[in-house]
Amino acid sequence: MSVLLFADTTPEGKIKKNVLEAVCYGVAAAALMKTEAVAVAAGNASADALSALGRYGVKKVWQAEGEAFERFDGDVYTKALLAAAAKEDAELLVLPHNFHGRALAPLAAARLRAGLVSGAVALPLLEDGFVVKKGVFSGKAFAFVRIDSPKKVITVSPNAFPVKEAGEDTAAVMPLEVPVKAEDIRVRVTSAEQLSGAVPLTDASVIVSGGRGLKGPENWPLLEELAAALGAGLACSRPVAEAGWRPHHEHVGQTGLTVRPDLYMAVGISGAIQHLAGVNGSKCIVAINKDPDAPFFKAADYGIAGDAFEVLPRLTEAVKKYKS
Amino acid sequence: MKLLVCISKTPDTTARIAFTDNDTRFDESGIQFIINPYDEWYALVRALELKEQSGGELHILTVGGADTEPIIRKALALGGDEAIRINAESTDGFFIASQIAPVIREGGYDLVLTGKETIDYNGSALGGMIAALSDLPYISLATSLDVSEGTATLRRETEGGEEVCTVSLPAVVSCMKGMAEQRIPNMRGIMAARSKPLKVLEPVAADTLTTVVCYEQPAPKGAVKMIDPGNEEELVRLLHEEAKVI
Numbered sequence: 001m002s003v004l005l006f007a008d009t010t011p012e013g014k015i016k017k018n019v020l021e022a023v024c025y026g027v028a029a030a031a032l033m034k035t036e037a038v039a040v041a042a043g044n045a046s047a048d049a050l051s052a053l054g055r056y057g058v059k060k061v062w063q064a065e066g067e068a069f070e071r072f073d074g075d076v077y078t079k080a081l082l083a084a085a086a087k088e089d090a091e092l093l094v095l096p097h098n099f100h101g102r103a104l105a106p107l108a109a110a111r112l113r114a115g116l117v118s119g120a121v122a123l124p125l126l127e128d129g130f131v132v133k134k135g136v137f138s139g140k141a142f143a144f145v146r147i148d149s150p151k152k153v154i155t156v157s158p159n160a161f162p163v164k165e166a167g168e169d170t171a172a173v174m175p176l177e178v179p180v181k182a183e184d185i186r187v188r189v190t191s192a193e194q195l196s197g198a199v200p201l202t203d204a205s206v207i208v209s210g211g212r213g214l215k216g217p218e219n220w221p222l223l224e225e226l227a228a229a230l231g232a233g234l235a236c237s238r239p240v241a242e243a244g245w246r247p248h249h250e251h252v253g254q255t256g257l258t259v260r261p262d263l264y265m266a267v268g269i270s271g272a273i274q275h276l277a278g279v280n281g282s283k284c285i286v287a288i289n290k291d292p293d294a295p296f297f298k299a300a301d302y303g304i305a306g307d308a309f310e311v312l313p314r315l316t317e318a319v320k321k322y323k324s
Numbered sequence: 325m326k327l328l329v330c331i332s333k334t335p336d337t338t339a340r341i342a343f344t345d346n347d348t349r350f351d352e353s354g355i356q357f358i359i360n361p362y363d364e365w366y367a368l369v370r371a372l373e374l375k376e377q378s379g380g381e382l383h384i385l386t387v388g389g390a391d392t393e394p395i396i397r398k399a400l401a402l403g404g405d406e407a408i409r410i411n412a413e414s415t416d417g418f419f420i421a422s423q424i425a426p427v428i429r430e431g432g433y434d435l436v437l438t439g440k441e442t443i444d445y446n447g448s449a450l451g452g453m454i455a456a457l458s459d460l461p462y463i464s465l466a467t468s469l470d471v472s473e474g475t476a477t478l479r480r481e482t483e484g485g486e487e488v489c490t491v492s493l494p495a496v497v498s499c500m501k502g503m504a505e506q507r508i509p510n511m512r513g514i515m516a517a518r519s520k521p522l523k524v525l526e527p528v529a530a531d532t533l534t535t536v537v538c539y540e541q542p543a544p545k546g547a548v549k550m551i552d553p554g555n556e557e558e559l560v561r562l563l564h565e566e567a568k569v570i
């Protein structure tokens with residue numbers, strides 16, 4: 001028996017924060033379940049990067065290497081997960097709730113006939129079965145979901161579980177043999193691009209977001225300067241993306257991206273319930289709006305009732321002063 | 325081309341969420357139900373566009389009780405040709421997927437579209453599960469989809485980037501923003517929908533692997549701390565010292 005963790009790596013072979021959070025979640029869950037945490041990685045991350053997972057309490061990492069694993073492929077990566085799960089007799093599989101984890105978890109769960117809880121926000125409770133807390137109704141509530149099957153799969157919500165180093169240990173990295181035939185690769189990737197420059201929203205611990213109150217795309221430099229000073233990612237409300245002021249991938253909310261940064265700053269956004277649904281998991285929310293009755297103030301921790309065009313430059317200055 | 329769009333019934337996005345029976349049941353009283361927005365705006369509308377371009381048949385599928393019929397009729401009003409309702413209620417993705425897989429097997433669909441996730445249980449799981457149970461390729465979180473001569477070309481989001489990929493049909497695709505724009509059904513569509521076929525099937529035996537034990541409301545938010553305009557330095561201090569987020 002064991003807990004198997006998916007150590008998702010970037011194309012450069014790095015391990016991101018939300019993946020480390022899931023790793024630490026898995027290690028802590030294994031401790032509760034009185035068993036060991038083992039990781040599986042696919043792709044060509046360096047042995048050093050993987051053995052460093054030992055610091056978080058992982059003893060062993062299975063690595064599926066080779067051409068078939070150079071790019072993410074749902075079917076092929078699932079094969080690697082299942083191969084490692086079989087070797088380790090895994091009872092629980094833990095993945096980050098990122099793009100890759102969300103693609104793999106249901107594929108692996110269905111093949112293992114394992115109950116799946118996606119977006120866990122707390123460790124499993126084991127007193128009465130195996131019960132996992134997750135956000136439901138787009139963050140407006142939580143559900144406690146019991147997994148009744150012998151095998152279980154969990155994806156861990158970003159920014160819900162702390163990364164904790166346990167010591168200086170290194171994990172043993174072992175090659176994982178996964179036979180892949182040409183016909184196993186059914187999805188062909190013809191081009192891939194990383195959005196350059198900006199901080200990806202799903203990684204950002206601080207997000208600065210603009211709404212229709214900013215009047216037009218020509219005013220975005222005000223927001224960009226604040227974002228640059230904070231090292232923040234940029235987001236926007238839906239009407240802003242629909243109007244083409246900003247690209248669609250910046251749209252957050254119920255029908256856009258869900259984000260859970262440490263700090264979410266909403267500027268000129270009214271705070272409609274559908275917008276809040278995508279951001280209400282943030283640890284701290286700041287609203288800046290010239291209307292003191294804007295609904296966003298009810299959901300915020302801090303607020304400034306003022307004109308964004310006056311507040312933003314002063315705030316950027318204040319952040320720069322604090323950072324220096 | 326034969327298209328299947330899986331739709332789910334969810335509370336309206338503005339619904340106030342409350343629970344009854346000691347927080348073990350979602351309180352449906354006074355709740356307006358809609359088609360899950362990802363299913364309607366992105367999966368269904370894109371399927372309609374593909375059908376308009378190259379012909380074919382578009383079927384709507386939901387696993388749910390009789391109370392899902394209004395959303396099924398709406399999907400038909402938007403342009404679906406026929407609908408299948410599998411008469412079962414469940415919050416378990418594996419159980420729902422086990423109901424849908426045989427329909428896919430028997431229906432001979434070229435494309436099966438789902439939404440990115442339901443806005444109530446937020447599983448983002450069903451597409452992958454039906455793909456695995458039907459042994460079809462799965463493209464998750466797609467932002468565009470085109471089909472030509474039995475091959476689909478898709479764009480999908482990746483961590484901090486984007487990818488273009490191709491896949492031979494049949495395939496399962498989960499759809500998110502970018503895919504299409506919302507449509508409003510017109511009167512003719514609404515009238516036509518009344519007489520379109522809606523088949524009700526009884527569920528097949530399948531395991532339920534997860535159960536919701538109870539719900540919890542988030543802790544009420546403390547009152548907002550207002551800072552006067554002009555005092556931005558104070559905000560920065562609070563974010564650093566009090567909230568500890570910068």
Ligand SMILES: Cc1cc2nc3c(=O)[nH]c(=O)nc-3n(C[C@H](O)[C@H](O)[C@H](O)COP(=O)(O)OP(=O)(O)OC[C@H]3O[C@@H](n4cnc5c(N)ncnc54)[C@H](O)[C@@H]3O)c2cc1C
Pocket residue numbers: 210211212213214236237238239240251252253254255256267268269270271272273274275278288289290291294306307308309337361
């Ligand atoms: C099913 C459904 C799903 C939806 N999904 C989403 C979603 O995912 N994301 C989303 O964002 N929306 C979504 N919406 C839309 C949502 O209901 C709101 O219409 C939208 O969020 C409003 O955007 P906004 O706050 O930018 O614009 P507005 O509502 O126009 O608000 C602009 C705000 O700026 C303030 N303002 C104006 N001038 C200034 C100034 N000079 N300085 C400071 N403040 C100023 C105003 O007081 C106002 O509060 C959805 C709607 C529906 C029905």
Ligand SMILES: Nc1ncnc2c1ncn2[C@@H]1O[C@H](COP(=O)(O)O)[C@@H](O)[C@H]1O
Pocket residue numbers: 330331332333360362363367385386387388417420437438439440441442445446447448449450451
């Ligand atoms: N009961 C259901 N019947 C048909 N399709 C569903 C059902 N539940 C979910 N789906 C589809 O699966 C997608 C993902 O749902 P979920 O995995 O529950 O987040 C939804 O966007 C729908 O397209």
